[in-house]
Amino acid sequence: MLTIQDIYAGYDKAVVLHGISLDIHPNEVVALVGPNGAGKSTTIRCITGEIKPVKGDIRFCGNSILPLSPDKIVPLGISCSPEGRNIFGNLTVFENLRMGGFLVRDKNVLKERIDWIFNLFPRLKERHKQLAESLSGGEQQMLAIGRALMSGPRLLLLDEPSLGIAPVIVDSIYEKITEISQQGTSVLVVEQNVGLALEIAQRAYVMESGKIHHSGMSADLLNDRYILDTYLGVK
Template identity: 50%
Template sequence: MLKIENLHVSYGGIRALRGISLEVPDGKIVTLIGANGAGKSTMLRTITGLVKAESGSIRWNDHELLGQPTDRIIGTGIAMCPEGRRVFADLTVLENLKIGAYLRKDRAGIQEDLQSVYDLFPRLKERVWQMAGTLSGGEQQMLTVGRALMSRPQLLLLDEPSLGLAPLVVQDIFSIIKKINKQGTTLLLIEQNANMALRTADLAYVLETGNITMFGTGADLLADEKVKEAYLGKHKS
């Protein structure tokens, strides 16, 4: 389980997170929704050590992550798919995927996981020698997720996986998120597409200006009138 308690983070005097607390139980999909600037991405970057916290606690499987370097945090079984995809444009699909396994030494296991990624994303197998920068936006997002899976994470952090993608591609991405979860990976999903996120998640939090303002099951928040008005539009459900 990932357990965050009373987490405070500031950027140059601006308080990005104001004592937030949340839990991500093993085997679940947990989503955090909120407007731009609410602090969602800051939280993920703090979990992975890319941003330093002022105070609080982030515990993963009963080990404190705050103060640990990013490579050590990743080595504990956490992987992140960053916002904006961030593929290595001048490397091939295969080279990008192998970078995801850079901490691993088990060559046979790496080959098995490459095949698992190709099973999840057949289009990546078709484009294995193609330069990542020439892929479509949806294919780059698939590559980013596949690269993260190559580290065999127990916990996968997804930062805005649907951003800038066509609706049909968004459906594919969320379908794959469910498959990854069914295969045993816990997911923490940061997403502006609140409708899709809440339909996918077991548990959900609403983050507003650095504060957690609501918590419940994905279905409960999907039906909540305040959430509908703020994030879904009154006529959506």
């Protein structure tokens, strides 16, 4: 579904991704894990079109998306809940969701999507008139995911959905991520909380210093003492 082929990318003259290759198949949850500064968010930004690789290719459903700007990539079925959430604090929950669905013209589809998201995250329904800035961290994360779902993606990119959120809320958000994938959306989840990501992902890529150091089935990575100690800091 998504194939990243040997991309090199970075900022100004600093290349931070040195030949990343990665695949995501339909209906899969894939984790991208690794330490601070490894290049996880940069990889996500390459998929959304925010950063253009200097070398390599990114293909979605068979076609290269490299020439496309971010606003042309969303309608193909890729959407992202970015690191730091990036929601509009001075707009209501409902208005934020509405913005995520700005490309949806059909009112019935729009209503179905909002119902779907309110069903996944009942707290958003209860608080739909509330300003986003007044939500708790966990609720803001639910809103960021909900907003990304409004475009009806086939591939959902989640950059650190657990960051700064109480563990009990993290667990419930992760349950929802599994539910979203079971309903037919592939998910690429970036996490520093490695144990958590490997629990829900079928496969994972371990990234360090702009390269993929290991990849495989999550279950195998979780049983690999060397990988856990060396890359993941899980004791």
